[in-house]
Each structure stands twice: as C-alpha cells, then as structure tokens.
Amino acid sequence: MLIGVPKEIKTHENRVALLPSGVTELLRHGHQVMVQKDAGLGSGFPDDLYKKAGATIIDSADDIWEKAExxxxxxxxxxxxxxxxxxxxxxxxxxxxxxxxxLTEAVKLSGAIAIAYETVEKLDGSLPLLIPMSEVAGRMATQEGAKYLERPMGGRGVLLGGIPGVRPGNVMVLGGGIVGVNAARMAAGLGANVTIYDISLPKLRYLDEVLPANITTMFSSTANIRNDIANADLVIGAVLIPGAKAPKLVTRDMLSLMKPGAVLVDVAIDQGGCFETSKATTHEHPTYVVDNVVHYCVANMPGAVPYTSTIGLTNVTLPYAVQIANKGWVKAIRENRELEFGLNIANGKIVYRDVAEAFDLEWTPLTKFLSSLN
Structure with a gap:
C-alpha cells in the first residue's frame, strides 16, 4: 500500500503522524511511504531521518493526497x-x-474511508489511541490554567500552590477519566486544593483510594458544580462521551458566581466543549474572556509539545496502521473489533451512530454496511 503523510496545517500544529522508525516498519511489511517536506520538522524529526528510513520526500501536499491509498x-x-x-x-x-x-458532510461527500483515532476502542471500553494525548492534554490543562491565572495573562493573580501562610488555589476537575486524573495529579503536585467530579461512584471510590490526599472526590451533579464553582480559581473540563458531543456542565449563568479572573480550561472542546460559553481557540490566540472569566479552549493542546506528543501518539497508532496497510481496511476491521469501532464514515455513509445523531443525519449500522460489501 502507498501511504502518505502530509504536513499538518492547523494553526500551530507541529505534530506528525509517523516517525522515521514507523517508516522503517511499514517498509519492512512491503509498503511505500511518502512524507511531505518538513512534515516532521516541528516535532524534531528532519527530512534526512525520513530519507534514511526509506521514505520518499514530496514537496506538495496535493501530490500526496492525490497518490496515497x-x-x-x-x-x-x-x-x-x-x-x-x-x-x-x-x-x-x-x-x-x-x-x-x-467536516462530517465533507468526508461523507468525498466517499473517503474515515477511521478515527478517538473511537478505536478496546473490549474493556478504553480508547488506546486517545489515551496518550489525553495524558498530555490533562497535564497541560493544569499547566496552562496555572499560567493564565497569572495577572499579566488576565487571571486573578493566584499561585496554585500558595506559599506558607497563604492558602493554595482551588481547582475543580470535571471528569474522572484519563484527562481528569492527569490534570488532578498535576494540580495536586503543585500543592493546590483539588476536587475531581464524576458520575460513577465506583470510579470515585477508586480515585479516592489512589489519588493524593489533597484531592477530594465529588459526585458530578449540576447542584454540586453550581455550589462549588464560586470558590474555584481554575475549572478544568475533562468529560468525554466517545464520538458524541460533550455535555454542557458549566452554564453561562454559572459564570456570574465565579471570581473575576478565574480560569476555565475546556479539554473537551474537540467534542464541542463542556462549558456553554466555550468556543474553539488556537495556540496563536488561546484565550478570551466572558463575564470576567478567562476561557482557554485550544482544540489541539498537545500540539504545543510536539516532540513528546508525536512519540506518544505514534507509539500507539503504528500497529493499527500496519494492520490496515497489510490487510486493507475492510479485512482489518472485520478481524479487529477495536478498529471496527474506529470506522466512522465510509463510501458516503455514516456508520458511527453518535456522529449521525449529533447532526440528525442518516445512520447506517456497521453490520448492515459491512454485509453490503460482500
């Protein structure tokens, strides 16, 4: 199979989808790889490394899209x-x-086969291609939140860890998944008072046992969030419903309860955001203010640390890419249930229910779609 790796063109997105070592692995299986010029440079992987690995360097993204299978x-x-x-x-x-x-309509119209990293799912419900970037984003959420709490950045001037004789900051983390746990650990490590919210009591019991003593667990309800948000210096939105829109946990009217200069970091912005006032931002213009509350809603947070992120991501994506290349997409998803969950749109049909329901579009059940390919 001919595999193409174009350079990312989203604002300040410096990650790349394949390492030189990934090129070597794909070539070992008999495939060919084209990499756009300077695609890996932002992550610290220059073209020479790709050439040595056996990739063909292509100047134009158009050529890669035109030729690659x-x-x-x-x-x-x-x-x-x-x-x-x-x-x-x-x-x-x-x-x-x-x-x-x-985007949904554009991919549907194109007839392309869209296999989404974020919905590849193991039988235990975990999302292996989302986990490493969730770990990065969770840790970054606290890091960015702490930065934007600084007065020159528009925040209220709070040091999350405090100092002797001065109380530390208060951090709310909405969601007890990979993002939330990593955000909470980072905030706790800085010395903040942290509360992590989730709707699963078994998960809260587990987190209560394993997380540091300065992290409190709380059942996630509108009443609890509304009651606690007035004391928060930093609120991190870390909820995820795979493939579906994120629920709006912080409403516009709740902002009036918050301290001026408090910070909201919405890690769920890729799925529409979990704050009612969220809108996607970029690393170039990462924040905006609504009702005196700073909003950080960068949709590709891990792109700011591309060396770490690229290695973490490609560690988990490459084995699936090899399967797809070796077997073709139909056989690969039929033989690997994890990849089957990753198929969202194919041949002009939406086969992932939550995507169709997000926009009230027609949905074709995957089993029915696959049987039509026989």
Whole structure:
C-alpha cells in the first residue's frame, strides 16, 4: 500500500503522524511511504531521518493526497483540505466529527474511508489511541490554567500552590477519566486544593483510594458544580462521551458566581466543549474572556509539545496502521473489533451512530454496511 503523510496545517500544529522508525516498519511489511517536506520538522524529526528510513520526500501536499491509498494525519482535515479527499481513500487520523457538521458532510461527500483515532476502542471500553494525548492534554490543562491565572495573562493573580501562610488555589476537575486524573495529579503536585467530579461512584471510590490526599472526590451533579464553582480559581473540563458531543456542565449563568479572573480550561472542546460559553481557540490566540472569566479552549493542546506528543501518539497508532496497510481496511476491521469501532464514515455513509445523531443525519449500522460489501 502507498501511504502518505502530509504536513499538518492547523494553526500551530507541529505534530506528525509517523516517525522515521514507523517508516522503517511499514517498509519492512512491503509498503511505500511518502512524507511531505518538513512534515516532521516541528516535532524534531528532519527530512534526512525520513530519507534514511526509506521514505520518499514530496514537496506538495496535493501530490500526496492525490497518490496515497492511505493518508496518515494527526488532526482532522480542515477546509482547505476537503477537496483533496477522494473516493475510497483511507484517512487515519483524529476526526472528532461530532464537533463539526461541515467536516462530517465533507468526508461523507468525498466517499473517503474515515477511521478515527478517538473511537478505536478496546473490549474493556478504553480508547488506546486517545489515551496518550489525553495524558498530555490533562497535564497541560493544569499547566496552562496555572499560567493564565497569572495577572499579566488576565487571571486573578493566584499561585496554585500558595506559599506558607497563604492558602493554595482551588481547582475543580470535571471528569474522572484519563484527562481528569492527569490534570488532578498535576494540580495536586503543585500543592493546590483539588476536587475531581464524576458520575460513577465506583470510579470515585477508586480515585479516592489512589489519588493524593489533597484531592477530594465529588459526585458530578449540576447542584454540586453550581455550589462549588464560586470558590474555584481554575475549572478544568475533562468529560468525554466517545464520538458524541460533550455535555454542557458549566452554564453561562454559572459564570456570574465565579471570581473575576478565574480560569476555565475546556479539554473537551474537540467534542464541542463542556462549558456553554466555550468556543474553539488556537495556540496563536488561546484565550478570551466572558463575564470576567478567562476561557482557554485550544482544540489541539498537545500540539504545543510536539516532540513528546508525536512519540506518544505514534507509539500507539503504528500497529493499527500496519494492520490496515497489510490487510486493507475492510479485512482489518472485520478481524479487529477495536478498529471496527474506529470506522466512522465510509463510501458516503455514516456508520458511527453518535456522529449521525449529533447532526440528525442518516445512520447506517456497521453490520448492515459491512454485509453490503460482500
């Protein structure tokens, strides 16, 4: 199979979908790899390393999209790439379709095969291709939140860890998954008072046992969030419903209860955001203010630490990419249930229910779709 790796063009997205070592592995299985010039440079992997690994360096992204049977990316195609997608072409990347009807319609119209990193799912319900970036984003959420609490950045001037004789900051983490736990651990490590919220009592019992003593667990309800948000210096939104829109846990009217200069960090922005006032931002312009509350809603947070993020991501995506390349996408998803969950749109049909329901579009059950391919 001919595999293409275009350079990411989303604002300040420096990650790359394949390491030079991944090129070597794909070539070992008999495949060919094209990498766009400077695609890995932002992550610390120059073209020479890809050439030594056996990749062909291509100047133009258009040429890669035109020739490649499978495109490997990090972020979803953006508007200027929509016309490059084509019928039958496999695109393996993060899509987060529920956040964009425009993207959903564009992929559907193209006839491309969209296999989404974020919905590849193991039988235990874990999301192996989302975990490493969730770990990065969770840790970054606290790091960025602490930064934007600084007065020169628009925050209220609170040091999360406090100092002797001065109380530490208060951090609310909404969601007890990978993002939330990593955010909470980082905040606790800085010395903040942290409360982590979730709707699963078994999960809260587990977290209560394993997390540091300065992290309190709390059942996630509108009443509890509304009651506690007035004391929060930093609120981190870390909820996830795989493939679906995130629930709005912090409403516009709750902002009036918050301290001026408090910070909201919405890690769920890729799935539409879990704060009612959230809108996607970029690393170039990461924040905005609503009702005196600073909002940080960067949709590709791990892109700011591309060396770490690229290695973490490609460690988990490469084995699946090899399976798809070796077997073709139909056989690969039939033989691997984890990849089956990753198929969102194919041949102009939406086969992932939550994506269709997000925009009230027609849904074709995957079993019915696969049987039609026989």
């Amino acid at each position: 499978m495109i490997m990316k990090v972020k979803e195609p953006i508007e200027q790439e929509y016309h490059l997608m084509r019928d039958g072409q496999i695109i393996f990347t993060y899509f987060h379709f529920a956040a964009s009807q425009e």
